[in-house]
Amino acid sequence: MYRKNALAAGVAAALALGSVTLVTTQSTAVPQSAAAAGASAAQPGAGFRAMTADTRSEAIRTAGRNAAATARELGLGPDERLVAKDVLIDADGSRHVRYDRTYDGLAVIGGDLVVHLTGDGRITGSDLAHQGAIRVTRTTPKLTAADASAKAVKHAKHVKKAKAGSKDSTLVVYAAGKIPVLAYRSTVTGAGETGPASREAVIVDADSGALLDQYELHQSVTGTGNGVTVGQVSIETTQTGSGYTLTDAAHGGTIVYDSYNSPQSNPRQNARAFTKTSNSWGNGTASSRESAAVDASYGLAKTWDYYKSSFNRSGIRNDGRGAPAYVHVDTNLVNAFYDDNCFCMYFGDGSSQNGNTPVTAVDVAGHEMSHGVTAATANLTYSGESGGLNEATSDIFGTMVEFYADNTADPGDYYIGEKLNMSSGYLRRMDNPSADGKSLSCWNSGAGSADVHYSSGIANHFFYLASEGTGAKTIGGRSHNGTTCNNDTFAGIGKDKAAAVWYRALSAYMTSSTNYAGARTATLQAAADLYGTNSQERYLVSKAWAAVSVGTALPDPGNGTPTPGPTDPTDPPGGNALTNGSFEQGTSGWTQSDNIITNSSLQPARDGSWYAWMMGYGADAVESVSQSNIAVPATGAPKLTFSLKVSTQESGYVAYDTLKVKINGTTLATYSNANASSGYVQKTVDLSAYKGQAVKLEFAGTEDTYLPTVFLVDQIAIG
Template sequence: MNRKNTLAAGVAAALALGSVTMLATQSTAAPRPTAAAGTSVAPPGAGFKAMTADTRDEAIRTAGRNAAATARELGLGPDERLVAKDVLIDADGARHVRYDRTYRGLPVIGGDLVVHLAEDGTITGSDLAHQGAIRIAGTTPKLTAADASAKAVKHARHVKKAKAGSKDSTLVVYAVGKIPVLAYRSTVTGEGETGPASRQAVIVDATSGAALDQYELHQTVTGTGNGVTVGQVSIETTQTSSGYTLTDAAHGGTIIYDSYNSPQSNPRQNARAFSKTTNSWGNGTSSSRESAAVDASYGLAKTWDYYKNSFNRSGIRNNGSGAPAYVHVDTGLLNAFYDDNCFCMFFGDGSSQNSNTPVTTLDVAAHEMSHGVTAATANLTYSGESGGLNEATSDIFGTMVEFYANNTGDQGDYYIGEKLNMSGGYMRRMDNPAADGNSLSCWTSSAGSVDVHYSSGIGNHFFYLAAEGTGAKTIGGRSHNGTTCNNDTFSGIGKDKAAAVWYRALSTYMTSTTNYAGARTATLQAAADLYGTNSQERYLVSKAWAAVSVGTALPDPGTGTPTPTPTDPTPSPTTPPSGTR
């Protein structure tokens, strides 16, 4: 599947003071005593308080009022501005404010940052995608927008028959390297993995026209309903004067549309919301267009509930708004994707390669919605190692939603897309990424040049080992084997704890340019926040990273073995990972 990149009343008073005190600026916040050293009880919601949409909006506005003072404290340049994007508040009153950055009014790609503050407004740390102030020679390009579009078309490698016009190129500052440069960000369309209307971002130097980066822009894989893959389930609908619609008011007003095979370039072209006079939907097979809609409605609702009940997150953007979803997109489309530009999700009907099974399975729906969560938080760039982390994040939470739903027809496991009737039986395996013949199980120095769907295996493998540890198990009726890249053996901390660590790292410490080494730092900090600096949980997180060749394990604090969430595993042999490729 193909993907895209694109506080509470209690803290409002402190934020409204309009002043920011600088204590220390560093890469990631200083450890805070949110959990006593050696304990294994984490604050609920990955440490975050629940917020209403109104209090969150007010907190963002207040952070915006403090943006200029914050920029000065961080040592940013006079031509830079911070734009508040999100605010999270911890149980102890600490805050994490996420900003985007502009330079003389131009968007800065790779300029995002997170500022960490104590309850009294003192800055305790920061995480910047680009360290320090932005400095470029000028903002007058040598190339015109039309020139940049022409260059982008020539550079595009993810689409065929590429095209782009002058309106498709926007002047930006590209700061994903050590030296920021003036550049154009161009949107190129053509035939690609997501179909005949695939879109790709190409970044070109505004002076030389050289390609700086490129990546795909589509983030891909109580009525009663009978879905193709989820079976008979309860779904939320809305009653109208003439019957019912697949509008889920309990989950932000999420609406499921029948795209009626509209092309990807315009999925709304023939689209209509599902409606009928009775409140029973689908027949469990693809012969009813409603069946795939049931799958999507159920999967998106379960994903919403998982984020809400696990992390106090209310929808993709944490503002209570549901994203529209379109099923039956295009013809023969073996794909699904999230697009942040329209804040919507698309699901194809599959192809002959998977017996025309709709791409609406539970873990796929959760995977796509989780791309939206990534876009709303760290916004991991969809190329290089950050792109692999983007994909891994969606696999991780797609898997966690599958466990959370506890659907008897689709039991929780660490296989991705196992209900899609793929020839190999699945799309990816988290316990053994290399089993598909392409994915990486272990980090190598070339990981950043590997397709993001394959480099995601490093993050997937880490998560499985952190959650389940090493050794053979049967989970959800499927064989799993936690084999490491360094021949180590250890126990896991349980999937719920591992997910809490990953979510806190994603939402609080990662930025758009985070790589695997940075993800290790972020998750170790998150584990310290949740379980304590000297906790066994933090130690085992470091062991899991070392087991996929990212860094080394921390010294054993000797505080005992945490009790993981039971998964009722039974021993079962399987083939261990075969290495990096």
């Protein structure tokens, strides 16, 4: 239930080191570094301090000691516990503490959150994947684990001939939807994109077995590779007695193993470390098994160095520990993937399609290692729009690693997998994602239903435009063309600044359920932190999002002061037409008290896939969604129309739970549990009293202590 409990300002908890004191209720923090709205001094990198492994561990332990007090201040329930996952510290001492949640000892999917604090421990805000406390009626399931596994096998869509046993299903609380439910998370194995032992997560309701979510567990680049791409390079090795191993002590002890074609179900089955008496590795062709290992070692080291030099991040989990890598996995495997369960990366040898050359290019290594960084930070769920953002994050940083490596054999560009010998010449293009015939260049209401490798195109396109702006360019010897979805033209802020904005948004503001609208909010906050609220960088970030159909551009700040944009001659005098009345542009144009506007499949939309879901908690609650400065027509008989569906567990005709329609704070219509309907019903409200005025429209919901009522609103129009 996306209910945000109000935080009581001024409440302090006297705790040692990192005391928690609440000072604001905003959902996205404004750290001290951005306190001056017009600040122009850029923060280094993504604004985070470098920390030793010991310093970070102590910060996490402190966050753990403060977890109970933090949960109370955030209004979480008595059965909930916070588990500290990571801590980032800004240059000014502000902190961002990332927590996972449990409920009655069960893991909560979609329960993660980030708490933002000043240097002296005062809470300035929080970003929660699921707002407010979590409540489920009980934690005893009707289905057994074996039942859940059987249901999961039937629901699986990413693998064929799916299999799962009772040990493959774990009881959890699923809070990624609006109402938390008891669920099973099952791991299903079968033939899929990553081979005959591909794995898929399937989440089913623990009582009914209904499908709640499903996604691939191998987060991968799929395609053919041409193997050795980096040419002659220096790599870090370790001397052991009279020989050497491909152990990179300079990068957390990263070891590259030869999998010896072990199956994907157990890539370590036959694995052994590369060893030899001389310190010269490979011959530059696939005829030597060492050549693929050189590529992998080089790519992973460059990825580590990029994160360290750019963001003060020490390895995937920021703990100084290197992840093992396995080359020559399986046979005919045209793939590479990261697996967070084993904290390791696997690289296949390709197939006859490309002469059996390994999939070990620099941007592939950067892509896979960045999946680990995402898992350690926002942990974006690998389905829906968050899955597209997950894939795009790996494309973004894989590309940045390629630029950072500055390797003449593989110069930096915004093509993904251009060294993998694809028939099209690349896997994906960031400047023009839809050029492959599958990827999305512009956001639309169906983006959440697209394969995550294709919906990633929206964020890839955003990143290219934010970095390079519009127009034709040659980059890394390849043609790029920054076209937009709205025919806008503008300059970019540069790839390093754009990457800093994305990294800060990922690590400090995004959560597992972040969608494209949320990513826009997170990156605008990150740009404000780094370059100032009224900075040209923040403005151009908003322009880049608008250019891929996510939200609208902010006013041009000019010389540091926001100025209104040119008047649209089609705008009615005294206000604007109501925008996004069917919510198909997500939250664009609307202000909401909680995560009300949604495309959740748990309830139906009247049209499209987005709608406003209000109330339904079965507990005291208030919610609102509103839009301001709407021009009511000055002629005729203006009216407000909208579609409303009411479902309730209340009985009788007493109005226990209500939805009020307000104009400028005045209630014009009230609907309640007594208006329950089997489907959507069109409602009409007379606006004659507001002819020619610019008004604020608000839908305000109130629910009492007992029995839930759900109000669904869609297709809103004023005319």
